[in-house]
Each structure stands twice: as C-alpha cells, then as structure tokens.
Amino acid sequence: MALENLHDFLTDYFTANQCDIIENYNGKLSIQLTDKMDELLMNRPFYWQYVKTLGYPGEPMKVSFITNPNRRDEEGEWVHFGSPRLHQIFNTLISQGKFTKIFERVTTELRTPLVPWLVLNIRISYTGKHKKDEIKSMGLQLINGAMITQIMDELEVLSLQSSIPDFCYTITPLIRLKSGYQRIIQYIENYLQDIDHTWAQESWHHLEEEQKLLEHFYENVNDDHPDLISRKDQELIDLKNRFKPQINIEVVNGGIFYLSHASSIRIINEHLQ
C-alpha cells in the first residue's frame, strides 16, 4: 500500500499546501490552515462568502489530526484509512495533483540539456461480476520512444523541482504529446491482449445464464401485456449493466518530466535488465 505512513502523508500534504505545522509529535499533527485550505477542507462556504463580501481578512482555522489510534480520545480529529477527512483530502488531490511539468535538479555551470519524458499514471479497472483495479505508472522518453513501466519508483529517488535549473535547457520532444499518449495507450492495450481474462468469460457466461432464466420467466407472456414486456426489457438492461464485462482506462495523473541524460539512461538501462 502506498500509505504505509499516514502521519507523514498528512504532514507532507499540508506542507505542500503551504500550511504551518504547529505541533507534530507522537501521532498528533496540529496545523494552521491557509485561507485556501480552509475553504477547501473546512466546509464553511458561507463564512468565506461573508468575509469576502465585506472585504475582511478571513481567519482560517487551526486543526489537529490524530493518527495514533492510542491517542484517539484526545482532542483532535482521529484520521485513519477510512475516515471521511482522509478521503476528502484524496479528493482534493485528484485535481490538485493531476497535471504537472517537472525538472530534475541539476547543479551545473555548463549548458546542460534535459530530456523530455511523458509520464502517465493509469488506472485500469476490470468490471464484470466483480471488479478490480490495477495501476500502471508509464513513462515514455519523448526523443527515442523508450517506454518503461513503474516509472514513479524511479522518479522517487531523483531531486525534482517545478522550475528549470540554471544553465539547463530542454530538448524539444520528437514525439508529440498526443502521439506519445497514443503509444502508451497502445502499450496498455497490447498488455490487455496478453493477460488472462477468465473473469470476463465468467461474467459473460453468467450474463447468458441469467438472460436465459429471464427469457424463460417471461415465456408465456404475450403482446397483450405491454407492461410486462417493458419490464422484461428493463430487467435485461439491468442484467447487462451488472454483468457485462468492461475495462476502463483512466489517467490518474500525468505530466512532462525533463530529466538529465544520466538519469534518463540509467532509468532505461535498469528497465532493460
């Protein structure tokens, strides 16, 4: 699971959103929210509307979160993996962290080129009788077309920043973004061709079985009962909605990453091994 440490995750989240940490000790985190984060999280639109209308400075709240279950009775909001607060934060991240443009931090006094990568984190959902998801973290080098999976793991170890480092310049991609995107999707589709789809087979099979039962149920119903016929049609649609196997490909987030030659080559080589 990506959140081994919920406490650090929260700390990072508020730090990344420019909130001051007041207290951070033994599973308790107290934060001074900024105006923006108060509006985003505290669910008091009328207050902010009021403040803005009158032109007053708002007073964003201080909040305490408790992640140590042993301290959950103390003052503050207990946050755990299922708590609405955490999922509210996840939801803000869906839009907050969707598009990015990032540069590797390079300390140099020589003119240094940075190589463009298209990174797409993709959620593949398999839905039939049951449902599961899979996340693929795809990277495509936009000059030579090298493609690697699990690129997020590689990026984790680099120093990254939002602005281009001094003395660096970016190489213009040879592969346009849209065709890069197509290549990645094509790769995913090829992957989907190769894997086992017993689940879909079972879902089709089940759908057919239940359709047969339904047909049989209405066998003796004739055109004199339009209401029953239309109910049957609806029930057929319900069945399809419930069982028809489908795969959704959805981009969780993505961006363009400009990496040093060294990093680019290392990532590709490691992937080849």
Next chain:
Amino acid sequence: MMNIQLNRDQEFIEEFNSRIENEGSFSSWQLFRMSYRSAVATTTPEFKGLTAPKRLPHVTFLQHQLECAQQVVEEMNGRGILADEVGLGKTIEAGLILKEYMIRGLVKKALILVPASLVNQWVNELSQKFYIPALSQRRRPVWDQQNIVVTSIDTAKRPPHRDIILEQEYDFVLIDEAHKLKNHKTKNYEFVRSLKKKYCLLLTATPVQNKLIDIFNLVSILKPGHLGNYEEFTKQFGKDRNNLFNDAHLKQLIQKVMVRNRREDTGIDWTKRNVETVWIDFTDDEQQTYEELTRISTESPNFSSITYTRELCSSREACYLSIKKLLNQDREIANRLDYENLMKQIEQLPHHAKALKIIELIKDTDEKFIIFTEYRATQLYLQWYLQQHGISSVPFRGGFKRGKKDWMRQLFQDKVQVLIATEAGGEGINLQFCNNMINYDLPWNPMRLEQRIGRIHRYGQEYDVNIYNFAIKNTMEEHVMNLLYEKIKLFERVVGNLDAILSELEIGDVEKEIETIFKESSTDGEVKIKLENLSSVISYAQEQQAEEA
C-alpha cells in the same frame, strides 16, 4: 482479446496538451506524487475479498456479518435476501455490502427504502458506522443526483416522486422489512419491481411467512426465473409450504439467493434471557365483568366479540371504547341492552389489576422498562396511571412521525424511565440500552413476541434481559399462556426456528388460528383441548427438528 468493452480516457490528454500550449498551471512534484499515492491507496487490486472492514476500524464486525457480506458480493453478485434472525445485524450486513460497492466505485447512486419510522436511524447508522453520507428525503427532492437516499416506500411511490424515481438508474436498491412485498399484486411490489437497479438487497427476518408463492415473489425481484416461471413453480412445488423445507432442490435454489443466520449459529455469547410469567388475579368485580362479557359474546358472537374480551384483559378503557363504538353504529345489534349494562359495569371498575402490578414491579427501581401493549387505549391509560405514581414515561407507536419517534427514543434513553409501546412501534427500533421488558398483553403470535424481545435482546446488549409476561388467571390469557406459550417452551429458548416450524405446519397466522379456536368453541373445555392440540403439534415438530439437528 475476447468480447470486452473498452473505455478509454480522452479528456486527460486534451486538457494536458492545452495546458502545455497555453502555459497553464501545473502541480508541484509533492502534490503530484501524493495524488498518485492516494490513487494507489484507494485501488482495490483483487476481485474478491472485502476491503470495507479495513476502512472501518471503529466498528467491530461479527464473523457472520462479514461472511454474509462476502457471500452476497462474491457469490450472489450483489442481489440477495438478508434474512438473519432479529437482532443479528441485518443493517450492518447491508451497510458493509453497500460500503464495499462504494469503495470499489460500483455504487454511486442508491435508493434505500425503509419503514418511515426507521429513516433517521438508517441515515445515522450509515453515516456513523459506515461513513456513508446518506440523505433522508424530505421536502426538497434530490432524486436525480448522485447520492445515497433513504426514504420510505410510501413516500417514494407517491406522485410526484414516483415518476422521477422510476426514471433513475440506481446502482443499488435496498428494501428493509421486505416481507411486506411478498404479494406480487400490490402497488409496492410492482413499484420495487419496476425500479431500474443493478444491485438489490431485500431485508427481512421472516422470508417465509405465509404462502409458498411469497418466496417466489421475493426471489423474482432479485432474479426472475431463478425459481422458474409462475406456472412451473406452482406445478413443481405446489402450494404446500412444506416443500420449502422438504424439497431439497428448492432449498438449494433458495440458498443461492438468501443468507440466513440463526442466533445459535453465530457462536456469540449472548446475554441471558430471563423470562418470568407474572400471574395476576382479577378483583371479584373485574372477574364478574369478564364472565358477563364472555356470556354475552358466547350467546351472540359477532365479529369483534373475542376482541372485547381480550381488551378487557388489557384495560377497562380499551374494552369500553370498542363497545361504545359498536353501539354507536346505527344498526341493530343483538344484546344491545346487555352491552349497555356491561358498559355501566365497566365504568364502576377499579384500576386494572395489571396496572397495579406494573406499579408494584417498577416503583422501587430506577431501571428502565419497556411496556408493550396491544391497545392504544391501554397505552394512554398506562401513561396517565404511571404519572399518577410519579413514574415518567413516553409513548411510542407506529403512527408517530419519524422525528417524534427519534425524539421519544432519545427521551427514553436520556430522561424517562418507561417507554410504552404498541405493536407497530416494535419494528426495527433498537433499544438495547434497556434490559427490562413487560409484555402487558401477550400477542397471540409467537413471532411477534420474538420481534418485541429482539428490540432489546440483540447484539450490543450488555446485561441479561428480563422479560415479564403478564397473564390474568381464569381468563383466556391463562389458556394462551399455559397451553401455547409454556408448552412450546417459547420463552426458554430463543425462538429461532419457530417460524420455520410454523411454516412447515402450514400455520400461517397463529393469531388467527387462536382467534378461531376461541370463536368456534362452545365451551371452555373445547378451547382447552383445541389449544392443547395446536401446541402439541408445534412442540412435536420442534422435537423432531431438534432430533434432526
């Protein structure tokens, strides 16, 4: 790749491309990385297994509840009858299933139909136990949005709601107290059947109440054709309810769409249930009036004469009002004069012997009590009478509006000592913070008694439960108590399989059965013999079933 519909994401790259071209804003590496991590964290990488319990660390689920949820999701593909015995947590099981589907992104829009009195309770449980932000439907309609709505079937099927609701495509529909849907000719049944829905849960503690065709109708909501079509079903299994239990094939089919846990299967250490029969003697005056009423009723029995006698065993007021209503009718009534005299006699009666007994039982304790009576007049009388003795109480009945019910329950929990409920108030409400119950009048249907007891003797009850059953000597109550309840050992055991036994014996409605016995017997002796026969049959079936098990 085999025939699988593939949906691609077209929006992302368009938006990204335009941001790049127009120098739009971009997120920092930290937020990007966290966004990815939260996506990984909320991903469910396996088809099977439950993920919901991990997200609900503040709730301790029982093994049978987890197994039920898993079975419904994995094997029944989200359509099933949850038929646990009262008090085992059908709501919890349903909540788990709904939560699981929501986590997996399979349910966004749900309709939860429950008795009006339980709407708030459902909303609270869903939000507190499951973090499911459910809305109760009030004045402002929210039908057409993506959300989880709890409402009553009576509201939902009324215009203008009905048409709007029938247009919606629900991912999930739940019907609580679904046994009320068993008749396929009713509007409720037709309504539920017409809802556009993917997943569907029917909750009932008594799935096999009356006729064999009932179960056919319930199953047909979930899986039309699973039990064949109507003609085949009646042809193959007949109308004999016995077949539900005798016919191995039918039993097996039902198990594919129904989960039913019994108390004894759950392996939980339930608190004890102490049951005491409290015998009460009428005063001479009361007894005399009772005899007189019995005489009048026997001489010229009418539709309600049995009821009057039962009512007299409950309170003067209940009986008086009913007879008054009878006499107010503008038609010829045999024994009108007798009844009129009887009313005068009733007016002279002292406080009811049972009411005196209640005071005796609770005046010296601070413990909370629930009193169940069959009659509203008795309820009012008791409330007044308790007040005269400085005992605080609140009434509770089916007709109360939601808010009032919640309020009464809260008052009972926080402030007052006694809750006086009539039958319809017994459904669904949880009162496990109280562990004393007085059955002021016994229902003639043992299943209803179990429903009552289930209000307090349920999971979450920390203390042994005390049940006091009032019965007046030398009246019909004595017969019912001795010959029915004692004999079938109803109180000693948790009822459990009684409903199955009654079905097996084709006793659909015990209450009617007993009523008929009283009505159609000319002597007390005859009543006794018939009641004895009835209970012998039941206890014989019980023994047989115990042996088989």
